Amino acid sequence: MSFISRSRHVLAAAVVAAVVPLSAAVAFEPTNPECIAPANPGGGWDFTCRQAGKALYDLKLVPQPIQVSNMTGGSGGVAFAHIVSKRNDDDNVIVAASSATSTRLAQGAFPGMNKDQVNWLGSVGADYGVIAVSKDSPIKTLPELMDKIKADPTSISVAGGSAVGGWDHLKVLNTARKAGIENLRQIKYVPFEGGGEAVTQLLGGHVQAFSGDISEAKGFVDSGDIKVLAVLAPERLPGEFGKFPTATEQGIPAVGANWRGFYGPGGMSDEAQKYWADSLRTMYDSPEWQKIMENNGLMPLKLYGDEFEAFVAEQIKDTEDLSREIGLIK
Structure with missing residues:
Protein backbone atom coordinates (compact mmCIF):
# COMPACT_ATOMS: atom_id res chain seq x y z
CA MET A 1 0.00 0.00 0.00
CA SER A 2 1.40 3.42 -0.98
CA PHE A 3 1.93 6.24 1.47
CA ILE A 4 -0.96 8.13 -0.10
CA SER A 5 -3.25 5.09 0.14
CA ARG A 6 -2.26 4.52 3.75
CA SER A 7 -2.89 8.18 4.49
CA ARG A 8 -6.36 8.00 2.94
CA HIS A 9 -7.11 4.83 4.91
CA VAL A 10 -6.04 6.41 8.19
CA LEU A 11 -7.98 9.58 7.38
CA ALA A 12 -11.14 7.57 6.60
CA ALA A 13 -10.82 5.64 9.86
CA ALA A 14 -10.37 8.88 11.76
CA VAL A 15 -13.49 10.35 10.17
CA VAL A 16 -15.55 7.25 11.11
CA ALA A 17 -14.20 7.37 14.66
CA ALA A 18 -15.19 11.01 14.90
CA VAL A 19 -18.63 10.54 13.37
CA VAL A 20 -19.79 7.60 15.52
CA PRO A 21 -19.52 9.42 18.86
CA LEU A 22 -21.15 12.46 17.27
CA SER A 23 -24.14 10.35 16.17
CA ALA A 24 -24.50 9.00 19.69
CA ALA A 25 -24.21 12.51 21.09
CA VAL A 26 -27.14 13.81 19.06
CA ALA A 27 -29.55 11.05 20.13
CA PHE A 28 -32.92 12.60 21.06
CA GLU A 29 -33.40 14.31 24.40
CA PRO A 30 -36.34 16.62 25.09
CA THR A 31 -35.84 20.33 25.62
CA ASN A 32 -38.36 21.99 27.93
CA PRO A 33 -40.31 18.72 28.43
CA GLU A 34 -43.99 19.15 29.17
CA CYS A 35 -46.80 16.92 30.39
CA ILE A 36 -50.37 18.01 29.73
CA ALA A 37 -52.96 16.96 32.32
CA PRO A 38 -56.36 17.34 30.59
CA ALA A 39 -58.17 18.36 33.81
CA ASN A 40 -57.95 20.60 36.84
CA PRO A 41 -55.39 19.95 39.60
CA GLY A 42 -56.32 17.18 42.00
CA GLY A 43 -57.66 14.57 39.57
CA GLY A 44 -56.23 11.38 38.15
CA TRP A 45 -54.66 12.94 35.03
CA ASP A 46 -53.01 15.59 37.17
CA PHE A 47 -51.73 12.86 39.51
CA THR A 48 -50.33 10.90 36.55
CA CYS A 49 -48.46 13.89 35.11
CA ARG A 50 -47.05 15.14 38.40
CA GLN A 51 -46.00 11.79 39.86
CA ALA A 52 -44.50 10.45 36.62
CA GLY A 53 -42.89 13.79 35.82
CA LYS A 54 -41.17 13.93 39.19
CA ALA A 55 -40.06 10.29 38.99
CA LEU A 56 -38.65 10.72 35.47
CA TYR A 57 -36.59 13.70 36.61
CA ASP A 58 -35.49 12.17 39.92
CA LEU A 59 -34.28 9.10 38.03
CA LYS A 60 -32.42 11.35 35.57
CA LEU A 61 -34.42 9.95 32.66
CA VAL A 62 -35.17 13.50 31.48
CA PRO A 63 -32.57 16.28 31.49
CA GLN A 64 -34.88 18.93 32.95
CA PRO A 65 -37.92 19.04 35.28
CA ILE A 66 -41.13 18.31 33.38
CA GLN A 67 -43.55 21.22 33.30
CA VAL A 68 -47.13 20.18 34.07
CA SER A 69 -49.85 22.09 32.20
CA ASN A 70 -53.50 21.67 33.21
CA MET A 71 -55.71 21.93 30.12
CA THR A 72 -59.34 21.36 31.01
CA GLY A 73 -62.32 20.92 28.74
CA GLY A 74 -64.35 18.25 27.02
CA SER A 75 -63.19 15.51 29.40
CA GLY A 76 -59.85 15.42 27.65
CA GLY A 77 -61.11 16.59 24.26
CA VAL A 78 -59.54 20.04 24.43
CA ALA A 79 -56.09 18.59 25.14
CA PHE A 80 -56.51 15.92 22.43
CA ALA A 81 -57.51 18.53 19.85
CA HIS A 82 -54.65 20.80 20.95
CA ILE A 83 -52.09 18.04 20.33
CA VAL A 84 -53.60 16.96 17.00
CA SER A 85 -54.11 20.43 15.51
CA LYS A 86 -51.37 22.58 17.06
CA ARG A 87 -48.52 20.36 18.25
CA ASN A 88 -48.60 17.36 15.99
CA ASP A 89 -44.82 17.27 15.50
CA ASP A 90 -43.75 18.38 19.00
CA ASP A 91 -41.28 15.83 20.40
CA ASN A 92 -41.19 17.47 23.83
CA VAL A 93 -44.78 16.97 24.99
CA ILE A 94 -46.65 13.99 26.41
CA VAL A 95 -50.26 13.83 27.59
CA ALA A 96 -51.74 11.90 30.52
CA ALA A 97 -54.39 9.43 29.41
CA SER A 98 -56.60 6.80 31.00
CA SER A 99 -59.73 4.73 30.49
CA ALA A 100 -61.58 8.06 30.37
CA THR A 101 -59.64 8.87 27.19
CA SER A 102 -60.43 5.57 25.47
CA THR A 103 -64.07 5.87 26.60
CA ARG A 104 -64.54 9.27 24.97
CA LEU A 105 -62.83 8.08 21.79
CA ALA A 106 -65.10 5.01 21.75
CA GLN A 107 -68.16 7.23 21.94
CA GLY A 108 -67.02 9.68 19.28
CA ALA A 109 -66.91 12.49 21.83
CA PHE A 110 -63.83 14.12 20.27
CA PRO A 111 -65.44 15.33 17.01
CA GLY A 112 -63.46 14.49 13.91
CA MET A 113 -60.69 12.77 15.87
CA ASN A 114 -59.66 9.18 16.52
CA LYS A 115 -57.04 7.07 18.29
CA ASP A 116 -54.78 6.87 15.22
CA GLN A 117 -54.01 10.59 15.35
CA VAL A 118 -51.70 10.24 18.36
CA ASN A 119 -48.85 7.95 19.45
CA TRP A 120 -49.69 5.68 22.38
CA LEU A 121 -46.47 5.62 24.43
CA GLY A 122 -47.05 3.41 27.44
CA SER A 123 -48.96 2.59 30.63
CA VAL A 124 -47.86 3.22 34.20
CA GLY A 125 -50.40 1.16 36.14
CA ALA A 126 -54.09 0.50 36.64
CA ASP A 127 -56.27 2.40 39.07
CA ASN A 258 -58.86 2.58 35.04
CA TRP A 259 -55.57 2.21 33.15
CA ARG A 260 -53.19 5.14 33.33
CA GLY A 261 -50.61 6.06 30.73
CA PHE A 262 -49.48 8.58 28.14
CA TYR A 263 -49.82 9.49 24.49
CA GLY A 264 -47.77 11.85 22.35
CA PRO A 265 -48.36 13.74 19.10
CA GLY A 266 -49.04 11.69 15.99
CA GLY A 267 -46.19 13.37 14.14
CA MET A 268 -43.66 12.75 16.90
CA SER A 269 -40.35 11.50 15.52
CA ASP A 270 -39.44 7.81 15.82
CA GLU A 271 -36.49 8.77 18.03
CA ALA A 272 -38.71 10.76 20.40
CA GLN A 273 -41.37 8.05 20.50
CA LYS A 274 -38.74 5.46 21.44
CA TYR A 275 -37.18 7.81 23.98
CA TRP A 276 -40.45 8.43 25.84
CA ALA A 277 -41.56 4.78 25.72
CA ASP A 278 -38.17 3.55 26.95
CA SER A 279 -38.07 6.21 29.69
CA LEU A 280 -41.54 5.27 30.92
CA ARG A 281 -40.59 1.57 30.92
CA THR A 282 -37.41 2.26 32.92
CA MET A 283 -39.36 4.44 35.35
CA TYR A 284 -42.03 1.76 35.80
CA ASP A 285 -39.39 -0.85 36.72
CA SER A 286 -37.71 1.41 39.28
CA PRO A 287 -38.18 0.94 43.04
CA GLU A 288 -39.25 4.60 43.16
CA TRP A 289 -42.24 4.06 40.86
CA GLN A 290 -43.16 0.76 42.46
CA LYS A 291 -43.37 2.62 45.78
CA ILE A 292 -45.57 5.30 44.22
CA MET A 293 -47.84 2.57 42.88
CA GLU A 294 -48.03 0.90 46.28
CA ASN A 295 -48.77 4.18 48.09
CA ASN A 296 -51.53 5.17 45.68
CA GLY A 297 -53.29 1.89 45.00
CA LEU A 298 -52.04 1.45 41.44
CA MET A 299 -52.03 -2.14 40.25
CA PRO A 300 -49.57 -3.61 37.69
CA LEU A 301 -50.07 -2.77 34.02
CA LYS A 302 -46.91 -2.63 31.91
CA LEU A 303 -47.47 -2.04 28.19
CA TYR A 304 -45.44 0.03 25.72
CA GLY A 305 -45.37 0.90 22.02
CA ASP A 306 -47.29 -1.49 19.78
CA GLU A 307 -48.58 -3.56 22.73
CA PHE A 308 -50.00 -0.49 24.40
CA GLU A 309 -51.57 0.71 21.16
CA ALA A 310 -53.26 -2.69 20.69
CA PHE A 311 -54.48 -2.59 24.31
CA VAL A 312 -56.03 0.87 23.83
CA ALA A 313 -57.71 -0.27 20.62
CA GLU A 314 -59.27 -3.22 22.47
CA GLN A 315 -60.44 -0.95 25.30
CA ILE A 316 -62.11 1.34 22.78
CA LYS A 317 -63.88 -1.59 21.12
CA ASP A 318 -65.14 -3.01 24.45
CA THR A 319 -66.38 0.40 25.64
CA GLU A 320 -68.11 1.04 22.33
CA ASP A 321 -70.00 -2.25 22.74
CA LEU A 322 -71.05 -1.43 26.36
CA SER A 323 -72.08 2.12 25.46
CA ARG A 324 -74.24 0.85 22.65
CA GLU A 325 -75.82 -1.76 24.94
CA ILE A 326 -76.97 0.85 27.46
CA GLY A 327 -78.07 3.34 24.81
CA LEU A 328 -75.33 5.96 25.11
CA ILE A 329 -74.49 5.61 21.43
CA LYS A 330 -76.30 4.10 18.46
Whole structure:
Protein backbone atom coordinates (compact mmCIF):
# COMPACT_ATOMS: atom_id res chain seq x y z
CA MET A 1 0.00 0.00 0.00
CA SER A 2 1.40 3.42 -0.98
CA PHE A 3 1.93 6.24 1.47
CA ILE A 4 -0.96 8.13 -0.10
CA SER A 5 -3.25 5.09 0.14
CA ARG A 6 -2.26 4.52 3.75
CA SER A 7 -2.89 8.18 4.49
CA ARG A 8 -6.36 8.00 2.94
CA HIS A 9 -7.11 4.83 4.91
CA VAL A 10 -6.04 6.41 8.19
CA LEU A 11 -7.98 9.58 7.38
CA ALA A 12 -11.14 7.57 6.60
CA ALA A 13 -10.82 5.64 9.86
CA ALA A 14 -10.37 8.88 11.76
CA VAL A 15 -13.49 10.35 10.17
CA VAL A 16 -15.55 7.25 11.11
CA ALA A 17 -14.20 7.37 14.66
CA ALA A 18 -15.19 11.01 14.90
CA VAL A 19 -18.63 10.54 13.37
CA VAL A 20 -19.79 7.60 15.52
CA PRO A 21 -19.52 9.42 18.86
CA LEU A 22 -21.15 12.46 17.27
CA SER A 23 -24.14 10.35 16.17
CA ALA A 24 -24.50 9.00 19.69
CA ALA A 25 -24.21 12.51 21.09
CA VAL A 26 -27.14 13.81 19.06
CA ALA A 27 -29.55 11.05 20.13
CA PHE A 28 -32.92 12.60 21.06
CA GLU A 29 -33.40 14.31 24.40
CA PRO A 30 -36.34 16.62 25.09
CA THR A 31 -35.84 20.33 25.62
CA ASN A 32 -38.36 21.99 27.93
CA PRO A 33 -40.31 18.72 28.43
CA GLU A 34 -43.99 19.15 29.17
CA CYS A 35 -46.80 16.92 30.39
CA ILE A 36 -50.37 18.01 29.73
CA ALA A 37 -52.96 16.96 32.32
CA PRO A 38 -56.36 17.34 30.59
CA ALA A 39 -58.17 18.36 33.81
CA ASN A 40 -57.95 20.60 36.84
CA PRO A 41 -55.39 19.95 39.60
CA GLY A 42 -56.32 17.18 42.00
CA GLY A 43 -57.66 14.57 39.57
CA GLY A 44 -56.23 11.38 38.15
CA TRP A 45 -54.66 12.94 35.03
CA ASP A 46 -53.01 15.59 37.17
CA PHE A 47 -51.73 12.86 39.51
CA THR A 48 -50.33 10.90 36.55
CA CYS A 49 -48.46 13.89 35.11
CA ARG A 50 -47.05 15.14 38.40
CA GLN A 51 -46.00 11.79 39.86
CA ALA A 52 -44.50 10.45 36.62
CA GLY A 53 -42.89 13.79 35.82
CA LYS A 54 -41.17 13.93 39.19
CA ALA A 55 -40.06 10.29 38.99
CA LEU A 56 -38.65 10.72 35.47
CA TYR A 57 -36.59 13.70 36.61
CA ASP A 58 -35.49 12.17 39.92
CA LEU A 59 -34.28 9.10 38.03
CA LYS A 60 -32.42 11.35 35.57
CA LEU A 61 -34.42 9.95 32.66
CA VAL A 62 -35.17 13.50 31.48
CA PRO A 63 -32.57 16.28 31.49
CA GLN A 64 -34.88 18.93 32.95
CA PRO A 65 -37.92 19.04 35.28
CA ILE A 66 -41.13 18.31 33.38
CA GLN A 67 -43.55 21.22 33.30
CA VAL A 68 -47.13 20.18 34.07
CA SER A 69 -49.85 22.09 32.20
CA ASN A 70 -53.50 21.67 33.21
CA MET A 71 -55.71 21.93 30.12
CA THR A 72 -59.34 21.36 31.01
CA GLY A 73 -62.32 20.92 28.74
CA GLY A 74 -64.35 18.25 27.02
CA SER A 75 -63.19 15.51 29.40
CA GLY A 76 -59.85 15.42 27.65
CA GLY A 77 -61.11 16.59 24.26
CA VAL A 78 -59.54 20.04 24.43
CA ALA A 79 -56.09 18.59 25.14
CA PHE A 80 -56.51 15.92 22.43
CA ALA A 81 -57.51 18.53 19.85
CA HIS A 82 -54.65 20.80 20.95
CA ILE A 83 -52.09 18.04 20.33
CA VAL A 84 -53.60 16.96 17.00
CA SER A 85 -54.11 20.43 15.51
CA LYS A 86 -51.37 22.58 17.06
CA ARG A 87 -48.52 20.36 18.25
CA ASN A 88 -48.60 17.36 15.99
CA ASP A 89 -44.82 17.27 15.50
CA ASP A 90 -43.75 18.38 19.00
CA ASP A 91 -41.28 15.83 20.40
CA ASN A 92 -41.19 17.47 23.83
CA VAL A 93 -44.78 16.97 24.99
CA ILE A 94 -46.65 13.99 26.41
CA VAL A 95 -50.26 13.83 27.59
CA ALA A 96 -51.74 11.90 30.52
CA ALA A 97 -54.39 9.43 29.41
CA SER A 98 -56.60 6.80 31.00
CA SER A 99 -59.73 4.73 30.49
CA ALA A 100 -61.58 8.06 30.37
CA THR A 101 -59.64 8.87 27.19
CA SER A 102 -60.43 5.57 25.47
CA THR A 103 -64.07 5.87 26.60
CA ARG A 104 -64.54 9.27 24.97
CA LEU A 105 -62.83 8.08 21.79
CA ALA A 106 -65.10 5.01 21.75
CA GLN A 107 -68.16 7.23 21.94
CA GLY A 108 -67.02 9.68 19.28
CA ALA A 109 -66.91 12.49 21.83
CA PHE A 110 -63.83 14.12 20.27
CA PRO A 111 -65.44 15.33 17.01
CA GLY A 112 -63.46 14.49 13.91
CA MET A 113 -60.69 12.77 15.87
CA ASN A 114 -59.66 9.18 16.52
CA LYS A 115 -57.04 7.07 18.29
CA ASP A 116 -54.78 6.87 15.22
CA GLN A 117 -54.01 10.59 15.35
CA VAL A 118 -51.70 10.24 18.36
CA ASN A 119 -48.85 7.95 19.45
CA TRP A 120 -49.69 5.68 22.38
CA LEU A 121 -46.47 5.62 24.43
CA GLY A 122 -47.05 3.41 27.44
CA SER A 123 -48.96 2.59 30.63
CA VAL A 124 -47.86 3.22 34.20
CA GLY A 125 -50.40 1.16 36.14
CA ALA A 126 -54.09 0.50 36.64
CA ASP A 127 -56.27 2.40 39.07
CA TYR A 128 -59.36 0.59 40.37
CA GLY A 129 -62.59 2.51 40.66
CA VAL A 130 -64.32 3.45 43.89
CA ILE A 131 -67.80 4.51 44.91
CA ALA A 132 -67.67 6.84 47.92
CA VAL A 133 -69.80 9.16 50.05
CA SER A 134 -68.96 12.01 52.42
CA LYS A 135 -67.90 11.17 55.97
CA ASP A 136 -71.24 12.43 57.35
CA SER A 137 -73.42 10.43 54.97
CA PRO A 138 -75.89 8.05 56.64
CA ILE A 139 -75.20 5.56 53.85
CA LYS A 140 -72.83 2.83 55.08
CA THR A 141 -72.68 0.25 52.28
CA LEU A 142 -72.90 0.01 48.50
CA PRO A 143 -76.17 -1.99 48.59
CA GLU A 144 -77.71 0.80 50.71
CA LEU A 145 -76.75 3.36 48.07
CA MET A 146 -78.10 1.19 45.25
CA ASP A 147 -81.34 0.58 47.16
CA LYS A 148 -81.88 4.34 47.51
CA ILE A 149 -81.26 4.84 43.81
CA LYS A 150 -83.62 1.99 42.98
CA ALA A 151 -86.36 3.39 45.24
CA ASP A 152 -86.01 7.00 44.08
CA PRO A 153 -83.43 7.75 41.36
CA THR A 154 -83.94 11.50 41.79
CA SER A 155 -82.84 11.39 45.45
CA ILE A 156 -79.20 10.56 44.70
CA SER A 157 -76.80 12.55 42.53
CA VAL A 158 -73.45 10.92 41.77
CA ALA A 159 -70.49 13.14 40.84
CA GLY A 160 -67.56 12.11 38.68
CA GLY A 161 -64.57 13.62 36.93
CA SER A 162 -65.63 12.69 33.41
CA ALA A 163 -68.42 13.80 31.10
CA VAL A 164 -71.80 12.15 30.77
CA GLY A 165 -71.07 8.80 29.15
CA GLY A 166 -67.46 8.97 30.34
CA TRP A 167 -65.56 6.45 32.40
CA ASP A 168 -66.76 7.61 35.83
CA HIS A 169 -70.33 7.61 34.54
CA LEU A 170 -69.97 4.14 33.03
CA LYS A 171 -68.71 2.79 36.37
CA VAL A 172 -71.89 4.02 38.06
CA LEU A 173 -74.10 2.58 35.33
CA ASN A 174 -72.33 -0.79 35.33
CA THR A 175 -72.51 -1.00 39.14
CA ALA A 176 -76.21 -0.11 39.08
CA ARG A 177 -76.88 -2.69 36.38
CA LYS A 178 -75.10 -5.36 38.46
CA ALA A 179 -77.25 -4.29 41.42
CA GLY A 180 -80.40 -5.04 39.43
CA ILE A 181 -81.40 -1.48 38.53
CA GLU A 182 -83.11 -1.63 35.14
CA ASN A 183 -83.76 1.98 34.17
CA LEU A 184 -80.17 3.19 34.04
CA ARG A 185 -81.08 6.42 32.25
CA GLN A 186 -82.86 7.71 35.36
CA ILE A 187 -79.65 7.70 37.41
CA LYS A 188 -78.51 11.26 38.13
CA TYR A 189 -74.85 11.67 37.19
CA VAL A 190 -73.20 15.09 37.54
CA PRO A 191 -69.97 15.58 35.51
CA PHE A 192 -67.04 17.75 36.56
CA GLU A 193 -63.63 18.56 35.07
CA GLY A 194 -61.58 16.17 37.19
CA GLY A 195 -62.04 13.98 40.25
CA GLY A 196 -60.77 16.65 42.64
CA GLU A 197 -63.59 19.00 41.68
CA ALA A 198 -66.13 16.18 41.94
CA VAL A 199 -65.04 15.35 45.51
CA THR A 200 -65.22 19.05 46.42
CA GLN A 201 -68.86 19.06 45.32
CA LEU A 202 -69.47 15.94 47.42
CA LEU A 203 -67.95 17.58 50.50
CA GLY A 204 -70.05 20.69 49.88
CA GLY A 205 -73.23 18.60 50.01
CA HIS A 206 -74.18 19.32 46.41
CA VAL A 207 -74.16 15.63 45.47
CA GLN A 208 -74.62 12.47 47.53
CA ALA A 209 -72.00 10.11 46.09
CA PHE A 210 -68.75 10.08 44.14
CA SER A 211 -67.52 7.82 41.35
CA GLY A 212 -63.76 7.94 40.84
CA ASP A 213 -60.54 6.03 41.29
CA ILE A 214 -58.36 5.08 44.23
CA SER A 215 -55.60 7.58 43.35
CA GLU A 216 -58.13 10.43 43.20
CA ALA A 217 -59.83 9.44 46.46
CA LYS A 218 -56.80 8.56 48.56
CA GLY A 219 -55.98 12.06 49.83
CA PHE A 220 -59.59 12.64 50.87
CA VAL A 221 -59.71 9.21 52.52
CA ASP A 222 -56.51 9.95 54.43
CA SER A 223 -57.93 13.27 55.63
CA GLY A 224 -61.13 11.55 56.76
CA ASP A 225 -63.38 13.60 54.48
CA ILE A 226 -64.91 10.69 52.57
CA LYS A 227 -65.66 7.03 53.14
CA VAL A 228 -65.28 4.42 50.44
CA LEU A 229 -68.35 2.21 50.08
CA ALA A 230 -66.72 -0.13 47.60
CA VAL A 231 -63.65 -0.72 45.47
CA LEU A 232 -64.47 -1.97 41.96
CA ALA A 233 -61.83 -4.71 42.00
CA PRO A 234 -62.28 -8.48 41.74
CA GLU A 235 -60.76 -8.91 45.20
CA ARG A 236 -59.46 -6.71 47.99
CA LEU A 237 -56.42 -4.64 47.14
CA PRO A 238 -53.10 -5.19 48.90
CA GLY A 239 -51.69 -3.12 51.77
CA GLU A 240 -53.59 -0.26 53.33
CA PHE A 241 -56.29 -0.41 50.64
CA GLY A 242 -57.30 -3.87 51.86
CA LYS A 243 -59.57 -2.27 54.45
CA PHE A 244 -62.03 -1.22 51.74
CA PRO A 245 -64.63 -3.83 50.75
CA THR A 246 -65.14 -4.73 47.11
CA ALA A 247 -68.49 -4.38 45.38
CA THR A 248 -68.34 -8.11 44.62
CA GLU A 249 -68.15 -9.17 48.26
CA GLN A 250 -71.23 -7.02 48.91
CA GLY A 251 -73.19 -8.99 46.31
CA ILE A 252 -72.71 -6.57 43.42
CA PRO A 253 -70.13 -8.06 40.99
CA ALA A 254 -69.01 -4.77 39.42
CA VAL A 255 -65.36 -4.38 38.37
CA GLY A 256 -63.80 -1.25 36.90
CA ALA A 257 -60.08 -0.76 36.35
CA ASN A 258 -58.86 2.58 35.04
CA TRP A 259 -55.57 2.21 33.15
CA ARG A 260 -53.19 5.14 33.33
CA GLY A 261 -50.61 6.06 30.73
CA PHE A 262 -49.48 8.58 28.14
CA TYR A 263 -49.82 9.49 24.49
CA GLY A 264 -47.77 11.85 22.35
CA PRO A 265 -48.36 13.74 19.10
CA GLY A 266 -49.04 11.69 15.99
CA GLY A 267 -46.19 13.37 14.14
CA MET A 268 -43.66 12.75 16.90
CA SER A 269 -40.35 11.50 15.52
CA ASP A 270 -39.44 7.81 15.82
CA GLU A 271 -36.49 8.77 18.03
CA ALA A 272 -38.71 10.76 20.40
CA GLN A 273 -41.37 8.05 20.50
CA LYS A 274 -38.74 5.46 21.44
CA TYR A 275 -37.18 7.81 23.98
CA TRP A 276 -40.45 8.43 25.84
CA ALA A 277 -41.56 4.78 25.72
CA ASP A 278 -38.17 3.55 26.95
CA SER A 279 -38.07 6.21 29.69
CA LEU A 280 -41.54 5.27 30.92
CA ARG A 281 -40.59 1.57 30.92
CA THR A 282 -37.41 2.26 32.92
CA MET A 283 -39.36 4.44 35.35
CA TYR A 284 -42.03 1.76 35.80
CA ASP A 285 -39.39 -0.85 36.72
CA SER A 286 -37.71 1.41 39.28
CA PRO A 287 -38.18 0.94 43.04
CA GLU A 288 -39.25 4.60 43.16
CA TRP A 289 -42.24 4.06 40.86
CA GLN A 290 -43.16 0.76 42.46
CA LYS A 291 -43.37 2.62 45.78
CA ILE A 292 -45.57 5.30 44.22
CA MET A 293 -47.84 2.57 42.88
CA GLU A 294 -48.03 0.90 46.28
CA ASN A 295 -48.77 4.18 48.09
CA ASN A 296 -51.53 5.17 45.68
CA GLY A 297 -53.29 1.89 45.00
CA LEU A 298 -52.04 1.45 41.44
CA MET A 299 -52.03 -2.14 40.25
CA PRO A 300 -49.57 -3.61 37.69
CA LEU A 301 -50.07 -2.77 34.02
CA LYS A 302 -46.91 -2.63 31.91
CA LEU A 303 -47.47 -2.04 28.19
CA TYR A 304 -45.44 0.03 25.72
CA GLY A 305 -45.37 0.90 22.02
CA ASP A 306 -47.29 -1.49 19.78
CA GLU A 307 -48.58 -3.56 22.73
CA PHE A 308 -50.00 -0.49 24.40
CA GLU A 309 -51.57 0.71 21.16
CA ALA A 310 -53.26 -2.69 20.69
CA PHE A 311 -54.48 -2.59 24.31
CA VAL A 312 -56.03 0.87 23.83
CA ALA A 313 -57.71 -0.27 20.62
CA GLU A 314 -59.27 -3.22 22.47
CA GLN A 315 -60.44 -0.95 25.30
CA ILE A 316 -62.11 1.34 22.78
CA LYS A 317 -63.88 -1.59 21.12
CA ASP A 318 -65.14 -3.01 24.45
CA THR A 319 -66.38 0.40 25.64
CA GLU A 320 -68.11 1.04 22.33
CA ASP A 321 -70.00 -2.25 22.74
CA LEU A 322 -71.05 -1.43 26.36
CA SER A 323 -72.08 2.12 25.46
CA ARG A 324 -74.24 0.85 22.65
CA GLU A 325 -75.82 -1.76 24.94
CA ILE A 326 -76.97 0.85 27.46
CA GLY A 327 -78.07 3.34 24.81
CA LEU A 328 -75.33 5.96 25.11
CA ILE A 329 -74.49 5.61 21.43
CA LYS A 330 -76.30 4.10 18.46
